Amino acid sequence: MTDFTTLTIRGQRSDDLEQLLALWSNPAILLNSLELPYMSDDLFRDHFANPPADMHTLIAEAGLASGRRRIVGMAWLNTIARPRRRHVGRVGVIIYPDYADSDAAAPLLEAVLDLSDTWLGLRRLETTVFADDTAASALYQRGGFEHEATLRRYAFRQGAWADAWLLARLHRPGAPSSQDESA
Amino acid sequence: MSKKSSHPTILIRGQEADDWEDIAALSGSPQVVYHTLQMPFVSRDVIRERTENSAPNRQILVAVVGDQVVGMLGLHIGSGRQAHLARLGMMVRDDFHGQGVGSALMEAAIELAEKWFDLHRIELEVFVDNQPALALYRKFGFEIEGTVREYAFRDGEYVDSYIMARIRSEEQA
Numbered sequence: 001m002t003d004f005t006t007l008t009i010r011g012q013r014s015d016d017l018e019q020l021l022a023l024w025s026n027p028a029i030l031l032n033s034l035e036l037p038y039m040s041d042d043l044f045r046d047h048f049a050n051p052p053a054d055m056h057t058l059i060a061e062a063g064l065a066s067g068r069r070r071i072v073g074m075a076w077l078n079t080i081a082r083p084r085r086r087h088v089g090r091v092g093v094i095i096y097p098d099y100a101d102s103d104a105a106a107p108l109l110e111a112v113l114d115l116s117d118t119w120l121g122l123r124r125l126e127t128t129v130f131a132d133d134t135a136a137s138a139l140y141q142r143g144g145f146e147h148e149a150t151l152r153r154y155a156f157r158q159g160a161w162a163d164a165w166l167l168a169r170l171h172r173p174g175a176p177s178s179q180d181e182s183a
Numbered sequence: 184m185s186k187k188s189s190h191p192t193i194l195i196r197g198q199e200a201d202d203w204e205d206i207a208a209l210s211g212s213p214q215v216v217y218h219t220l221q222m223p224f225v226s227r228d229v230i231r232e233r234t235e236n237s238a239p240n241r242q243i244l245v246a247v248v249g250d251q252v253v254g255m256l257g258l259h260i261g262s263g264r265q266a267h268l269a270r271l272g273m274m275v276r277d278d279f280h281g282q283g284v285g286s287a288l289m290e291a292a293i294e295l296a297e298k299w300f301d302l303h304r305i306e307l308e309v310f311v312d313n314q315p316a317l318a319l320y321r322k323f324g325f326e327i328e329g330t331v332r333e334y335a336f337r338d339g340e341y342v343d344s345y346i347m348a349r350i351r352s353e354e355q356a
Contacts, residue, residue: 084335085220124332148330166328
């Protein structure tokens with residue numbers, strides 16, 4: 001199930017909606033998010049057709065051996081509008097559990113980091129994960145995120161309040177390239 | 184007259200549209216700007232608009248001394264899987280620091296949050312060097328959960344903050 005021949009990271013397209021709704025309806029993904037089940041098709045459509053201006057969405061699409069293409073995950077980067085926090089981005093990655101251990105998750109996060117470091121010049125990227133979501137925290141930690149805080153009773157999940165971790169990665173943008181240094 | 188503390192009489196009430204001029208003076212006072220995420224030189228029009236059109240999931244309390252609003256506190260209540268929590272932000276005008284305004288606001292806010300809104304988590308962020316605020320939050324049961332590095336830009340540099348939360352004790356639940 002996790003076999004794929006190619007992986008494409010690309011922007012969102014309008015005909016992705018059905019597959020994205022399916023992705024967000026996956027029980028394991030839902031569980032470890034802040035979303036609720038029984039998502040309305042219309043609300044979902046509206047949200048994804050009209051993303052906020054400060055939201056960047058990345059789609060991971062696998063080319064399967066059968067020749068079919070399938071969306072296996074998505075990521076987003078939200079910049080913060082408040083003037084004194086414009087150096088901060090909030091990041092999220094979701095991926096089908098079947099593909100979590102594959103080579104799909106890391107390139108998706110890498111693409112987000114590259115977007116931030118190469119194009120947006122953000123200094124701080126942050127995300128929250130449930131404290132026991134070891135797959136997610138391992139993914140982010142491999143990407144350079146560090147644990148900053150444990151947020152007690154952060155969200156309701158499976159009938160109880162669950163703790164979350166605040167993870168963040170710092171980056172110094174604008175370091176001169178080697179050409180500049182020699183000047 | 185009985186010998187009481189020298190603190191002025193503080194009235195806590197909900198924010199009203201007419202408060203906007205006092206709130207403009209409050210949120211633009213230099214120490215408030217320094218220790219919060221407010222900006223200098225904010226147009227009074229912006230403050231007026233914000234005060235008159237407060238979001239429904241936001242509960243805003245103000246502290247009145249004499250006939251002036253000198254402090255305010257906002258609770259931003261979560262929804263869905265975070266309906267049990269609120270984010271808290273507050274400010275006290277520079278010339279009223281150390282006079283019990285913060286404590287009066289916080290006491291009212293905690294009662295509102297826990298005894299009326301049934302919330303179990305109140306969270307806030309505070310710059311790591313804001314000692315008076317840290318002392319106030321600790322006094323009201325907030326604990327440091329971690330350090331948010333380069334949380335915000337302030338007067339030319341990036342500054343860390345603590346994330347703090349008060350968890351409602353089980354006995355009250």
